[in-house]
Amino acid sequence: MPKNLLERLADGPVICAEGYVFELERRGYLQAGAFVPEVVLEHPEALIQLHRDFVHAGSDIVEACTYYAHREKLKIIGREGDLERINKAALQIAKQFAADTGTMLAGDICNTNAYDPKDPASHKAVRAMFEEQVQWAVDAGVDFIVGETFSYAAEALIALDVIKKAKKIAVMTLAMHQADVTRENWTVTDSCKKLEQAGADVVGLNCIRGPKTMMPLLKEIRAAVKVPVAALPVPYRTSPKEPSFQSLTDPGWTGVPGSKPFPIALEPLTCNRFEIAEFGKQALAMNIRYLGVCCGAGPHHIRALAESVGKKPPASRYSADMSKHAFLGTDKQLKKVNQEYAKQL
Numbered sequence: 001m002p003k004n005l006l007e008r009l010a011d012g013p014v015i016c017a018e019g020y021v022f023e024l025e026r027r028g029y030l031q032a033g034a035f036v037p038e039v040v041l042e043h044p045e046a047l048i049q050l051h052r053d054f055v056h057a058g059s060d061i062v063e064a065c066t067y068y069a070h071r072e073k074l075k076i077i078g079r080e081g082d083l084e085r086i087n088k089a090a091l092q093i094a095k096q097f098a099a100d101t102g103t104m105l106a107g108d109i110c111n112t113n114a115y116d117p118k119d120p121a122s123h124k125a126v127r128a129m130f131e132e133q134v135q136w137a138v139d140a141g142v143d144f145i146v147g148e149t150f151s152y153a154a155e156a157l158i159a160l161d162v163i164k165k166a167k168k169i170a171v172m173t174l175a176m177h178q179a180d181v182t183r184e185n186w187t188v189t190d191s192c193k194k195l196e197q198a199g200a201d202v203v204g205l206n207c208i209r210g211p212k213t214m215m216p217l218l219k220e221i222r223a224a225v226k227v228p229v230a231a232l233p234v235p236y237r238t239s240p241k242e243p244s245f246q247s248l249t250d251p252g253w254t255g256v257p258g259s260k261p262f263p264i265a266l267e268p269l270t271c272n273r274f275e276i277a278e279f280g281k282q283a284l285a286m287n288i289r290y291l292g293v294c295c296g297a298g299p300h301h302i303r304a305l306a307e308s309v310g311k312k313p314p315a316s317r318y319s320a321d322m323s324k325h326a327f328l329g330t331d332k333q334l335k336k337v338n339q340e341y342a343k344q345l
């Protein structure tokens, strides 16, 4: 029997690439706005290539691309009738690819945008949405299920309850916006403790915050819970003044509609691979072992993260070696006339 997620985490760090819908949008196969993964049916080859790119770069996990493939979102784009088809196809694509590469297969459910703390009917509705998606994931034989990007911790607790009733390992990650509290005003430590007490196997944070503004909250969570902790920031240069990627501004160019670069003009604010590697090192030093990068992640980020915690994914074969660069390199075969010109490049 291959080791399960918790056994793997007991052995050392595990890498999980996320942010599929962001990357597929950039590649031209998915529409920003609704961010629904219609790509699953319309361009499955693009999704398979993305799974390939992320596993090659070091992801130990293939997540089914079912983020926002829930009833509320599909209704908004008029495709509620395709709900089951999209979920099952995403799961089958991920399952096949995980089997081919010996990686772990994860189901995925997320924030619904239908949850309203004051409306008990919405609690029932989101539970039903999670139940149908979790059942499809169970039917597909997933190794575990990720419940992600919840900014209401109470909605995460409903998702967790559904996953645990299905007897699956649950990785629960909250998404923190500008405030250091969830939308119902719970601290991250209280929220993660509640999730732990309710049976979450891994708790932590994903999306919304970049490495710099996620790290302080991760420290608090790590100190508060006993279960493994997950950390999957977005690769953007958030700061105490602009702690979330939605709140970021770009001093270099203010011409975007609404003046905010989120979500499709964030490129100038992207973390480089060294910043992601630094995050990986710091997180692992705090014994945070479930590591990934969310919306905005490219394969180069995933490789840098994997290498920062001591892994050597297939893509490391092509990690930079500047010693052979014509002008900046040091190799003895290089021409001196070019090396001497290096400062003038």
Ligand SMILES: [Zn+2]
Binding pocket: 018, 019, 206, 207, 208, 234, 294, 295
């Ligand atoms: Zn994300």
